[in-house]
Each structure stands twice: as structure tokens, then as C-alpha cells.
Amino acid sequence: MDLRIFTEPQQGASYDTLLTVARATEDLGFDAFFRSDHYLKMGDVSGLPGPTDAWVTLAGLARETRRIRLGTLMTAATFRLPGPLAIQVAQVDQMSGGRIELGIGAGWFEDEHTAYGIPFPKEKFARLEEQLAIVTGLWGTPTGETFSYSGTHYELRDSPALPKPVQAPLPVLIGGMGAKRTPALAARYAAEFNVPFSSAADTERQFARVREAAEAAGRAPSDLVYSNALIACVGKDDAEVARRAEAIGREVPELKENGLAGTPAEVVEKIGRYGAVGAQRFYLQILDLSDLDHLELIASEVLPQVS
Incomplete structure (x- = not known):
């Protein structure tokens, strides 16, 4: 079972804070550092000093870390055109020496689009489908050949399809609880499927849908990694949890x-319940980025028991 650290910088974090957490993630033995891709805070928090861009952040971390994998959970397809996104991700993968993963979703938070002048189209899922076809198509085009695409929302003509990521293929993550279209999209494009903030029972049902979609697409279900994202709040005793x-x-x-949430023993037991329904990886949502002792406790008391 891989444990990855997952942050929500829109709630309030500078690049320096994220770098500190990423370095702790690496030093403590976690598998990866991921971040959300949002431009507006949520809930009753200050959000100061303001948002940081996901791919600018990951470019910096690519040069300041050495081992951990880096990625987004999830990049919003509404934020970037697919051609420039393919260039950005490929470049950051080169900067990291091949440690980048692209988590991508349709985009859902209308207020952040309004706040920063980003269009919020109605046909978001259809645009996501085309973005996946374009991004993976650009990366997969042999060097020296060109890539063209004609869709409803995007059109590319004779693209040189450069640069290429180090990884071939670069892992793509898709997630969500959609019953049909999301599993089908994962079966076609994803290296990993993620279920966010859901119970073990709901996770089991969604994993089953993805496996069925993979089989229908002629792909072995075991080709995908199955993961969960859950908030983490671990303490050595009840008082520390509180x-x-x-x-x-x-x-x-x-x-x-x-x-x-709970003591390390309680958290290990719950991870086991998700493992029993097929989870192979966890993204631990860490909201208090100043509490590095929290990461140290998870690394020393939870990670050894599940990895």
C-alpha cells in the first residue's frame, strides 16, 4: 500500500510552505507529494497569502526534490487548453527526471472560474474527453511525425507534438463517482483510478464499475492502480487527535x-478495510501544513504497517 501526501494550497499556503512539506514527504519515506489545482479558497479560512498555480509549483518542486513522485489531484480541464497543458506537463516531467503524474478532471468549482475570469462551459465532461485524447495523442506521437485532431471543442493541425515527457507513457489519473462515463474514460486513458472522500462500500462499487469498463474496453482490470483520497487526522492518543x-x-x-482519523492503530485498521475492497494507494489529505509532527507520526507509526 502506497501512502502519498495530498495538499490543498488554495486554503492558504505559500510556495515555501509547500516546499517544506514536500521535502518532509521525501525525507520521511512517503511515495509522493500531490496538490490540488484550485484558485479559490473553500470554507471559512483566510486563504492567505492567496492561490499558487499547480504546475508552477510542481515545476519548482521538480528541481528541489529527488525521489518522490509529484502530481495533481486533479487538474481542471477548464483551466488550460490541451496543447499548452501537454507542453507544461511534459516539461515538468523532464525537469523532475520522470517523476510526474497528471491527475485530470472536468472542473467543478464555478466560483473560482468567475473570480479569475476563466470560462465555465456547460459541456465540461465532453471537453475533458477531448483533452485526454489530445494530451495523450501528442505525447504518443512518434518524434518526427505530426499530430492532428478535429473535435467539437478543440482542433489541432499538424502539431509537431513536442516536447515529449521522460516517461512513456506518463501516468494519467482519473477519478470520481460517475457510474458510466467516468469508468469508461478511465478504462481508455488512465493508469490509475481514484475514488475521493468515499466510504469503503462506495469505493468497492466504483472500483467494480471501473474493472467492468476495462474488460469491456479489452483491457485487463489489473492494468490500473486503484486508489482513495481521504482526509488524515492522526494522533498518538485521543487528546492529540482532538x-x-x-x-x-x-x-x-x-x-x-x-x-x-484516530490513533495509528485505528487508522491502520481502516486502511485495511479499504485494502480489502481493492485499494492499493492512499492520498492522505493534510490540511494543517504547519504540523510536520503529524507527518512524522504517520511515517513512523502507520507507514511501516501498511507498506
């Missing part, structure tokens, strides 16, 4: 119901 829950404005019972 303190960490208060720091992020959440209640302990709710966190235990909906996330990975």
Missing part, C-alpha cells in the same frame, strides 16, 4: 466516519 481536528475546524466523530 487537538489536530480542532486545528482544521473539524469534529473527531465526523473525521472518524469519513476519513482516516
